[in-house]
Amino acid sequence: MTLRGDTLAIKNAGEFVNLKIDGFYLRRPISVCDVEGDVLTLIYKVVGGGTEAMSAMEKGTELLVMTGLGNGYDLSVAGESPLLIGGGVGVPPMYLLARRLLALGKRVTVILGFNTADEVFYEDEFKALGCDVKVTTVDGSHGIKGFVTDALPEEYSYFYTCGPMPMFRALFKATSTSGQFSFEERMGCGFGACMGCSCKTVTGYKRICKDGPVLKKEEIIWAD
Amino acid sequence: MTLRGDTLAIKNAGEFVNLKIDGFYLRRPISVCDVEGDVLTLIYKVVGGGTEAMSAMEKGTELLVMTGLGNGYDLSVAGESPLLIGGGVGVPPMYLLARRLLALGKRVTVILGFNTADEVFYEDEFKALGCDVKVTTVDGSHGIKGFVTDALPEEYSYFYTCGPMPMFRALFKATSTSGQFSFEERMGCGFGACMGCSCKTVTGYKRICKDGPVLKKEEIIWAD
């Protein structure tokens, strides 16, 4: 979905917005896929009632949206050839990140992981940006057969990722450099007030919504 | 408000419909003012959140409406010169009743009671039907100064009324013939299931929504 409005609060790739949806009490956090001027692009997967209602919204619907939430990715440590890895619903935030890194003159490699060909999306958009794009599908129906870890290049300066936990655990082991992971958690407020989405890190307790969603590889503690 | 839809279930003047309003759990019962073909006319006073929401509805809004609720007035006992007495929010149901009685060739006298001139409505509509119309206002700012009981004619064959309790009590004493009163009560279901709107009558317990809202003068027991 694309929204038009005041996007000035959105600073970094990897931030999210929090949408008020009629008929639901809690807001729904959605990661920013792209922002250009006053146009905000959100790509989401229908997983429950909230996202179902979103997909049923008509053109012209007005939404209450809290923007500029979360820390987002830190680009200052990207190096010259950063690697971006998006798994399924984790693909969208990689788009704005890729644009920003390319704007900084980086050589950006993107790995997009899916279960099967039908799920693949945004491959062409990333190519159009000028990224080196690799796609993996678990069943091999498109691109490289296997997981994103089967597509890791020899060389890269740093990595950024967003996706499901199993992918994170695999990447944590398989990656040779440092990197940043964007986590998902059920949130209450989305702006750090309720402690609903806390997690333990090497550097103490962090709120995914306020101190995250992006955590550095070094600070992550994997829950058993 | 006027609604277009299946009105076949609406049989008698004095029935009500029950409207589902977004954002409210219980339906809102509104008396039928007029019905002609598939057009239903409802006139209501904004007294709370529900009616407030109704008055804010835009043209073209679709509503879930239960129709044909309540017993309505019994016209078979009207005689030749029935008297209709509507007080404030009790005026609307008198309109369809007047139309039906006139269609039966009755000489219909209507008394409309209000507090003040600004509240007066439907006087011309009743005149246009060909009723003998008297209007009373408590402050005398329009029509006869005083209450509907101050406008009672010498002669009438029977009476029908809808309005506030104090008016009912006054009419009960002041009227020389039998008649029918349409009562209001907070309802749960509106179709007789929940016993939320029961009242005691000479002929036993009655549900205002199902056995009423119209009760005959002889069966009414006035709560103290």
Place this chain on the structure above:
Amino acid sequence: MGRLNVNLCGIEMDNPIIPASGTFGYGYEFAEIYDINILGTFSFKGTTKEGRFGNPTPRIAECTAGMINAVGLQNPGVEKVIAEELPKLKKCFHKPVMANVSGFSIHDYAYTCALLDNEEQVGWLEVNVSCPNVHGGGMSFGTSPDAAAEVTRAVKAVTKKPVIVKLSPNVTDIVAIAKACEEAGADGISLINTLLGMRIDLKTRKPVIANTMGGFSGPAIFPVALRMVYQVAHAVNIPVVGGGGVSTAENVIEMMLAGATAVEVGAQNLVNPMACKEIIENLPAAMDKYHIDNLNDIIGGVKNG
């Protein structure tokens, strides 16, 4: 055996859907709207030894996602129910019905249940120890394990029909009360009845309900009901009838996962008279969506967090 069939205390039901007592009268009003024989069963209006008018009006208040009622057990009394209501009910409903019984003394309960025990159409006795609307009445029985057990024993002594005790949620320890009823011989537990609630009219500054407080029901109370159904179902070895704010087929599945063998639908019948019909019609699709072949496979099937 269809995929919706369940067995409640030895009686087969075509589906687990039971309109809750007090929201379905004795069935006729709904029989005019749809064929109520599609229901699993229904629990008829709470019946007492003597006839009652109940509480003064207003008895109803609007709430966010719910309503408060303070009807106060209006009913013609058990003799009239048997003489006048059941014959009429028999004409529009041809399955075992659930007889909901309330009382103000142990003797009341026993008296009323003994008479209903003779009625062929009565399948289950749902003993309400929880109506929050009667001062010093039902409420007190439902808030003490001993009193609830005493009522259970007294009723079991006068009937061979399955006895399902309906509990009040307005308690500190619902499990203790459920266990006491089970030990006293209850064949099933039904919960929850309404939460005690109140609203004030800002214009008149009076309680909206003439009786000041009343029973709060509707979708708003679903999470509390689900929690109590879960707690009780995991603590007793008799079937649990789950209810409280159920308004969709998904709610029914959630209640059954929590441990309900059958599910009561209450307030929703009042705002949508077709609610139970729609829930029954929507169940198969909802089951497919969540990969449920047969409802019996999911009763109490919630996994550990």
Place this chain on the structure above:
Amino acid sequence: MGRLNVNLCGIEMDNPIIPASGTFGYGYEFAEIYDINILGTFSFKGTTKEGRFGNPTPRIAECTAGMINAVGLQNPGVEKVIAEELPKLKKCFHKPVMANVSGFSIHDYAYTCALLDNEEQVGWLEVNVSCPNVHGGGMSFGTSPDAAAEVTRAVKAVTKKPVIVKLSPNVTDIVAIAKACEEAGADGISLINTLLGMRIDLKTRKPVIANTMGGFSGPAIFPVALRMVYQVAHAVNIPVVGGGGVSTAENVIEMMLAGATAVEVGAQNLVNPMACKEIIENLPAAMDKYHIDNLNDIIGGVKNG
């Protein structure tokens, strides 16, 4: 003296609006959004003797007109709160703040309150005997009159600041517990904390909350909260802080008519960070609509039904 001023246990407040503990952190997140000095006060994150991470995630569940949380008293512990949080809080909030305290033993409560008693900015101590998220913890104190009274006495012994005991609604007789606290010396009663609730994820068939159950709050619980505020306010002679599902200025007026001297706003802060600001701004118009000159005129002003 403005028309919104109230006096809570001897401390003047510009208005009765108090963001509830656990929904407002230590204030800074909201101070970034609006000047929180417009508030009557706020009750800061529940503080315990030792630091706590709280419960595993997920800790949050969506409900109809509400939410369930099972944060489990995450806080850095009273020493760190005093050393690190209060100085930061002082920078953005210049009024007496309400210190919310929880514990797992009488000693815990006394220890934590004794330390907070030395803090100038702490105006009131809100002693939470009701958090439903900690196994064997807060909950048990709040469900027994004797235990609640014991906590009250222990806290009163170590502080000169007004002690407001926050009660759990998950009890049979809230009045008995409130009275026990009053007799034990409580300066005020705060209610209600959250209702114990649960949701199940139909896809995973697991509880949505990792801790299985959690505290249910939001507009859905307002009628239960209002009823308990009414019952307690009419039974005790100390001020009552009313809360539970409050989300509008009208809700505030209804709570005060029921007997609340001040009103807590909880879950609504999470879905609308401007909630308290908007409520305070909307109060005068709402008061005009219902012909209320001064809020003090309506405290406990509900008429008999």
